[in-house]
Amino acid sequence: MAADDHRKSYNQQSKTHVKKISKGKIGSDSSIIDVNKEQLDLAIDYKSKSKVPHWRKKNINNCDVIKEATAEQKKFYQYLRRAVLNGQFIDIESNSNYAFILLYDLYDSYKDHKDLKQLERQFKLLEKICPELGKHAFFLLNNQREIVEIGRVKCKSQNVDGTNVSDFYLGSAESKDVNRNKINFSKVPHWSDSYVYSFEEIEHATKAQKEFYEYFKGEVIKGQFVDIEGNTNYAFVLYFDFLNEYQSHSDIDLLESQFKLIGKICPKTRFYSLGSLRREWGKLETRKAKDKLEQYEDPNYLYDNGYSDYNPDMYKLGNVYKKKLGLKPREVKWLNKFNNPSNTFNSIEGCCIAIIESYISVLNRINEKKEIDEVLKSIFDKVISIEKFKFSNYSEEFDRKSAFNQFQESFYLTIFKKIENMVRECYGHKRLLNIPEFHPYSQATIKLIENTLGEQLYLSMQDVTGNIASPNIDTQIELNALNVNRWGAELELAKLTFNIQDLTVFKDKLDYLEMSNLKNSKIEAIFLEAAKFLTKHDHIEALRNYTKYVYYNTISSYKKKDIPNQLKKIISDSDKLIDYESILRELAKSMMLDESLEAVNDLFTPKRKKISLDKSEIDSVRKKHEGTVCLLNKYLETEDESSQELKLIETPDKSNEPESTSNSLFKKEIGLSSIHEGLIKKIVENDFIIRQSEVDVYASQNSLFKNQLIDAINEACEGFLEGEPLIEEEDDSYIIEQSYYEEILE
The missing domain is CATH 1.25.40 (Serine Threonine Protein Phosphatase 5, Tetratricopeptide repeat)
Structure with missing residues (x-):
């Protein structure tokens, strides 16, 4: 059966389904939320700018939980529901309970209006409002798609007279092999898209199309990729052909491998292949069948095996650092248990890598003694009764799995944040994370986790602390x-x-x-x-x-x-x-x-001038003053040759030196003089502010300059204030920050 693109010829026959608001209820008649006219008016008039009523996070698996809400919470829920039905985005301020209740409410309403596209639009808007319910919406939608397709797809493997349809249209197996070897197609015969319900659609193909189909099938059986140039009918006919053949050979692994290759050739077949495989595996009562069906519910498996283009872990740490750090599959899985908890510290790549390596090392150490996955499963069995989880009758297995995934996410994220705080301390980053451990579970659950894994976690973290790599x-x-x-x-x-x-x-x-x-x-x-x-x-x-x-x-x-x-x-x-x-x-x-x-x-290097001597000039001067030199020599001989050196005694300026003060209010190590302390006290007594003119007068009285006095105080105190000045200039005044003043007190 072809995808939505194949339905163009039927567009005019389709009818628009409009959901009406029935009297006394919002939504369809199946909605469990009863409201009177007064409540409806309140919901309509509820102002979006109002604060969203807080609702502590719970595990929600049906819409009955709304009955436990307060009147204010119910009123906001009605407002949210009406907005979503009208296609409007509402910020629920992380109160996810409202979104999960509405998810199941809309899902129940679908049973009346049967408009799958409308449900998809509502779920997409709801996912924008609350991203964490994306997986739940995905599974619920897939469940309904399967139900729709089961009603439409009718695989006819044989005609009324028992003739095999494949043989009737394409000849015997021998003739197929001959033709496959002889025919070589340079161009794919065009085949206009049409609704393909079964393999019998080949009956309406031209001779060229049948010949190409025979060649196409032969190549796929050999495991070869064939470009069908957008002619999807070939792929859908082959999909039904393989499905018919499966009824004879019953090799479901072969069928799955064939469907995977068809999905690569024509991605539009993947959804239908997945639905058929689910049905066929569901008929088998084996352990492998059960495991397969569980895998088909896992978005990661669907993406990895080509059944979906949606990669739920694309931006998670495991996927981001898988190649860079050479992570093992188990380690990637541990990192993909939660969304990237990005912040200013772990957004620095070197810090993030140090956290990841320590996180993996801690988990590997624990895993050596206890298989973490198995331990968490046993803990979760007890958590169900501790937290009083209730699972819906029609989706118990899915709800249980979702609750377990949420439990695992909380467990692994808490450990990751603990490791981050460890790395922060190691790297000298003083600001630590405030970790709400194992949120949103009760103290009883937290105690159970601590008793089971707490000691091993603590010891493993102690071992890893000394191995954290220094930051580059x-x-x-x-x-x-x-x-x-x-x-x-x-x-x-x-x-x-x-x-x-x-x-x-x-x-x-x-x-x-x-x-x-x-x-x-x-x-x-x-x-x-x-x-x-x-x-x-x-x-x-x-x-x-x-x-x-x-x-x-x-x-x-x-x-x-x-x-x-x-x-x-x-x-x-x-x-x-x-x-x-x-x-x-x-x-x-x-x-x-x-x-x-x-x-x-060069500042303290002695500077010397270069002197160049002219001998001829020296000789002429010597001859010219020869008589004068002789006369001077006589005078010099009679004079006292001794001389005295004058020494300038410099009195040091002690105006800025600290004087010892008794009963000082301030730390002795600062070394403030009584003049300094006097000015500080004047400023503090004047409400931590003083005019510059007053400081000028005070400085003059003490034979000092204003700036000299202020600088001396600031320089003495800055070592105790992380380099910050105690007294700061503000317009025509000086001020002291009160917290700084308290820092220098004894």
Whole structure:
């Protein structure tokens, strides 16, 4: 029997079935949801902008569950049902119960209107509203299609007089073999599409069409693919031909292999082949037949064996990483148990691969001791009674399988998320997932799972933790872009292992931090922190790092911080401050970092002028001043040859040095002076804000400049605030963030 394209000649004979809303009910007379006129008006007037009444997720296998709903939930359900019947999309805000009830409600209504296309349209819209019911809709639709096709397809294997139809039209087997070898078709004889009900359709074919059909069948029997150039009648006639022959040889495996090849040649036959195979396997009371029928209910099997174009696992992790990680079929299956739980962390490929490898390793360790699939089946048998599942009488097997699949999805997804948190901690990503374990099952079910597999899961995770691969540079770059302060832990570790005798090691670590933070919006903070640390050990390297800070700060949106006081004092004492500031100004113009770093290297190198001597000039000057030189020599001999060196004693500026204060409110490690503390207290007492003019007065009273005072406080506190300033400028005022203030309190 041909597909929808074959029915063009019958389009005008078809009638449009319009579903009417019967008095007292929404939908057909078979709908179990009774509503009065008042409820109907409420459903119609229900505003889509209203919040969807929350309904805790349940396992739903029929529409009777609506009777357990609250009045508000029933009212929203009526609104949703009416919208779907009118072809309107409604956001149910993840409350899937409404969608599942409506699925079975619409399925029951179909028994009255018998319009399969209408049911398909309704199910497609419902799947957009709630994607997770896609598999359920798929099976229910296939069930109805089979029922429709059983009524239409009548396979006639013999005529009334007992003559085999295939022999009657195509001759004996011997003549077929002769003709197949002799005929070679360069072009397929055109055969206009028509409704093919049985093999007898060959009777209406032309001689050329019959000859090609004979050739076509012979090639398919040999297992050869034949391009029929869109002439689908040949494929459908062969479909019925093989079905007739099966009545004689009863080799269902042969029939299935023949149908698979026909399906590749003409995909429109696949649906009908699947229906026939289901019927024939259903007649066999064997274990293999039962397994086959179960496989035919599995969308993955249908896709893998060419019966469907729909691949339900196309975007699941198992399929995505199957080739890349060389996964085994069992491992692919474990990863395809749930939809990809994508988030900012596992969307980074290196992180995702680390999670997948750890997840598979954990499951393999558990599987070595207990067959996970078998354990889950035994657990689920108990879960049915714990959760009080009720399965529909007319689809009990399907409903049970769907409930088990949902249980498996919850189990494997929970483990995957636990593994993800383990990898997050290993990779220094502080934000962990909040995992609702084995959602949506009760505490009794969770306890049952923990008692059965909890200990093995814990031990396996402990074993795997130490084997998680370190993130590569690409992963580090993405992680540092995600968490802008992640570099802090690595820099602290580098400081702890610092050895001045091996400065190169520390520099290499800083280079790696720079490379792995290229996408970090706060990359400059690394070099400011490094400059402060290196000031005590190597002022050239400290200046190089501050130069990098200035470079990266120029291309960021954060406010620039002045050179650290200790480093500034070092270069001021050596009269190099003006030269260094000149280097920074040039860097801001040219943005040539390498050139600026070279200039910093040369900053403390003594500069010598090249002197070229002209001997002839020297001789002429010597002759000219010979008398003067002799006279001076006499004077010099009489003078005291000793000299005194003048030493300039510089009194250090202690205005910014911390004074020891008793009963201080603040952490002693910060080293705030009484002047600093006084200003902080003034700001806090004034509701964490103060005008700049008041700070100016306060600074003058203490013989300081306003900016000098603010910078000194911020520089002292920034090590305790992850590099952030305590006091910030806002218009004509200064403010302190209350949370920052609380961080520096003792």
